Amino acid sequence: MSDAEPLLSVRDLKRHYPVRSGILKRKTGAVQAVDGVSFDLQQGETLAVVGESGCGKSTLAEMVIGLDEPSAGEIEFEGEVIAGGVDKAFRRRVQMVFQDPFSTLNERMTVGRIVAEPLVIHGEREDDRAAYVRDLLKTVGLDPDRDYDAFPHELSGGQRQRVGIARALALDPDLLVLDEPVSALDVSVRAGILELLRDLQAERGLTYLLISHDVSVVRQVADRVAVMYLGEFVELGGLEAVLDDPAHPYTEALLSSVPRVRAEPAPDQRIRLPGSPPDPSDPPSGCRFHPRCHLRERLDDDDAARCVAADPELTEREAGGEPRPGGDDDRTVACHFRPGGRNY
């Protein structure tokens, strides 16, 4: 990681939703959707956040974009703390590409109006708005002559998502939050959208925060990967390091569930996680993953007790761990027994 000031810096971010019950609607607990997440995002890089549905990755994205307010923690953009409500200046520099291009485009507006909307809201480019929007449509691979006056229902899924991307680009942002940008699309058009995103990043120096549950998508776009489980990052590091040599047992399990096309060297046995993710309003004590952890079965009783007692922090790999393919990776892992690689 370079020493340059990060574009986006998230510190110990938390989002707890109160759970109310009884006739008095008293607060009886909290869903810990995001519970203490920290990371830096450098200009021009792509950080992917992967995890199962319900792990809090979408809540994280919503807080970064300003759709949801953190319960605790800080978000810094270019060194400035975004406190309380997000202001218009911030909104225009951070835009989001949404998951479902079928529900996120206003069906009563034409493509031209949809893409121009951020400009209208922020009072930008009043003189050459139409020409600018047509250029944007061309940039994302649409035909302005044909599509400018089209309604969303006249477009295919891939084309709709291109409209969504054009809208996100309209204010010339620095950071794009990509919330499952291709998961609602047919497999046949995913590659085209991902390639467009890569091209745009190269041309415009965009920074991406990619939210995805799909490891193959992450592999195509990301520079670094964060693995999220039950509101926490359990592993954060370079793409190859995390995906090819996972350190955290949860990452191992997650990756072993991805079907592989090629027989890769010594594929591990598929790790089946017992049960389903615990209730985020009542997370397990200690390490949140311990009730489902396959590594813990191999620990002796004292070590296993530690998993139940103490919540491991994200720690850097110990020096002296065996060298990994992918070189140095600044990897951090939240596991008592795996900070230095596969000790067990």
Place this chain on the structure above:
Amino acid sequence: MSADDSRDDSLPEPRGHSGAEPGDDSRAQSRPESPLRRRAKAFAARFRRNTLAMAGLLITGSVVLIALLAPVLAPHDPATVNVPARLQGPSLAYPMGTDHYGRDLFSRVLFGARIALQVAVATPLVAGAIGVPIGLLAGYAGGRVDDALMRLMDSIFAFPAILLGLTLVAVFGQSLTNIVLALGIVYIPQFARVTRGSAVSVVEEEHVRVARSLGASHVRIMLVHVLPFCLSAILVQATVTAALAIVLESSLSFLGVGVPSPKPSWGSILRVGKGYVDSGEWWFSVFPGLAIVVAVLGFNLLGDGLRDVLDPRTDPNR
């Protein structure tokens, strides 16, 4: 990557190629017509296929034509008194007979369509102009604002329409304008409810969340991202209200507090005519009554038809 999903815009491409994906061939290669025209055409096509809507349109259209052409169609002046010809049954000269002053009932019923139509058009406009913003705000804001506004609407709604109409006419005074105002107030809650009902579900939709993330103001979200999705329900309500307004105006006129004479409101003709039913002059009350039935039926059919046509779940474009 798929070969069709091209993103290279440096190449001169044939129209309709760039960005096109497999299975897209049915799509028009270009869209020369304006978006509004295309929407209108699609709507007209669906409307024509709906028998109910077409029947309603036919009847309503006839009422409109009759109202417009009343001076041409009417064989007599609706206000000219001709006492020697009083209470005559239907004949060639007087197709619907004459009333107790010898006025031609046919001409009076034709001119009555003008009043009915004014009421049918103006009442939904008045009610909608107030009820739609209330419902939109209630549905968008939710919570206490919603509760307060809708309880207020409930309290208006709790009055029987005829009673509220009577009271308001008594307060405003008896004139066509005041009656329309009174009728408009009576139907405010219906527009508020319908608009709120649509708005509440639209507000939950993703595109509203997106607009919020773009920094759109509340007013903009309400007007651009919520209201357009409520319009079809509002339009249907307007048609239904038009029918109700005709009935209520007739009722008020029947009670003697409607459109003041000598304007030939169907309700006032009916009021006088009912006194002659026992003595055998049936035409005096039957024809204005039939006129009310036909006009109300027309608007109701149109409303029901529109409801079917505008239902987004039957959108053939999908």
